Amino acid sequence: MLDVSHNGWLVAASLAVALMAGFTGLSLTKGASALAIGPRKTRVAMAAVALGGGIWAMHFVAMLGLQLPILFYYDPLVTLISALLAILIVGIALICLHFFQRTPRNLTAAGICIGAGIPVMHYIGMSGMELCQPRYTLWGVAGAGVASVLLSVGAVWVAYGSRTKRNILLGTLCFGLAVFAVHFLAMAGTSFVALPEATSAGPVIGNETLALIVAVIAFVICGSFLLSGVSFLPETSLQESNENAEDYDAQLKHPDHVAPATVLQIPYELDGRTLFVDSAEVTAIRAEGHYTLIYADGKKLFCPWSISEAEKRLPSGQFVRAHRSYLVNPAHVTGFERKKDNGVVFFERAGQTEKVPVSRSRLQDVRLALGLV
Template sequence: MFEGHDPYLVALSVVIAILGGYTGFGLAARIRGMPDASHRVLLAGAAFFLAVGIWTMHFVGMLAAPLPAGTVYLVLPTIVSFLICALVVGISLFFVSIGEPSMLRVASSAVLLGLGIVSMHYVGMHGLSGEFTMAHTAGMVVLSVGIAIAAAYGGLRAFLARRGGVQLMLSAVAFGIAVSGMHYTAMAGMRIVPPSAEAHHHMDGLAASSQMLSLAVALLCFVIAAGFLLSLVPDPRKKASANAEAMDGALDMPELPVADAGTAPTTSPKLRPTPLGGIGQPPRAAPVPRLPVERADGTHFIDATEVRSVRADAHYTKIHDGTRERMCPWSISEAEAQLDPNLFVRVHRSYIIAISHVTLVRKEGDGAVIELEGPSPHRVPVSRAKIAEVKARLGIARRSA
């Protein structure tokens, strides 16, 4: 498979694919809990770095191949190959980032992405021009398609896992090796055939030499390296969130003070629990039975019993009814004050959930994740300071005294 290839460029191509995967998956890991605007930016960034990593790996692999002297690269097919890669990566990530994707949607997206990667490869190969023709072994083409789809599926699962640290690096390494394996498998099935004496070779369109392509690839390598280094910088929002959660934990009070035997419990207002709000909030009004949501034709109202979760979105919130999210004009604090504390609980600085709709609780990192039922089940994060309260509300742990 690597016969005649430059070993240093082969190694570089694998490293580039790994760095592109790590940067793309690292950006994807930061999507959870972000407002819609940041969600779109991070999703676009993840798609961009994955596409650049895949495409750059391909052309570094092409520079490593023992191609005939005088080979040039047609500009149009080369650019089209990158556009194909960027388009299928963006579409696939978009499909699997909407709500909690089903296995069918993930598999379909993996097939689309895998076929897109293969199409990018062969369109890029079509951009080679010189005194030769190319032929491809059918078996190797089929095998490369299978490897590409498997790599795409693994990459999308890593995207959905949104993990960090060692798990993210292992996912990126596996993705980079798989994508590189697809490229070199396809290259192993390619044969360079000298043109016949009667054939007249001609070149159509603008062409670039290997040196020009090397400069473009070197620039993209710097872009990937810069993105990789930036992805290692700690997210300041995580630090701020951790500080806020630490403050929440410091301010958490027991629901009822512990009284000595034979004495009445203390009724000091400072020790009395404040539903959903904590200390320092004014007395709350009676819970509202319906919540306002905005649509194109005006403001509608949905019953509080239909609400699964409330998510902060800048100065507004998004109400999830088990099927989709709708914008609510309330802030997260106002929603917290309006909802019935017997039915809803604040589980994160940006999330409120309906406790009766919880179907799953799973520890994740320092916090936890909750899944809420509905036609489109979705998951929300639980901060470390709220885990004990949530478990107590669900009846799976005792409240500390």
């Protein structure tokens, strides 16, 4: 049996990769279920690559941080198979979460899918080791499998029990720690023996260098996906200013350019079709990245407009800006609560209650629209 140790820096890097991947995948899928089929497929595919690829990258970086008294490396084909398997399994779980009703049974099924996939990916990746051979114990394999399923189910329930920012952050922590814990539980039940050809020459790039390359690539991919499609942060005033500046530039370049016409119908996308809802029936509009969700008849519908475009196109006075991420229809407000320096408006319809925050800077406008001033 060979003595085993780990490079502490690469162990820390593997945890960072797992956390980054978890945050990227969960942030990308925030609001994805309300998107039309096409955009939803794209968002889920990106999340599967980020989250599944991140799970594999965490495993691979940690394995490259493994230190043995002999030279060893990994078979490229087997390593690629383990990476593709991780992406596929996470993709199946995300399809279950975003293309079917999110029931307790489906949440658990998605967690079991991910939980079963992590150790399978781990052991397939381990089988690609060259010049040495891993030896497994029954308790190590069983312990890693059970822990993976339990931790993954818990992470899915935390992340998808409610799609708030708090849940996304807690879900990120749970996913990262689950992948990290499963890997090292599996490693605790694994020993290594040298093969007769253990003195053969290894690859040109050392394991530590390769681990850093994989970690950097994982961060670049996750960062690119976050910048292109993340909806974790609300639309900011700076974004609104940029949109206004773009409209002004368009007017300068095209003198005949006119402002968007006022409309009474709001478009939304459902099952590949563009439908319309009367703006008078809409209770609130919420920013979702560069798009919006419209609240109507107890449903949340995907609208291709940005919140600034909605504010420009809709009849003046019909909606009031309650927050940089929300427009509300005062005609549907059934309650208002004043906080210390902000507030909350309530909409009650079909036995459901929706809450919309009112920011400090918009408090006076909302109170005026509700006749409280």
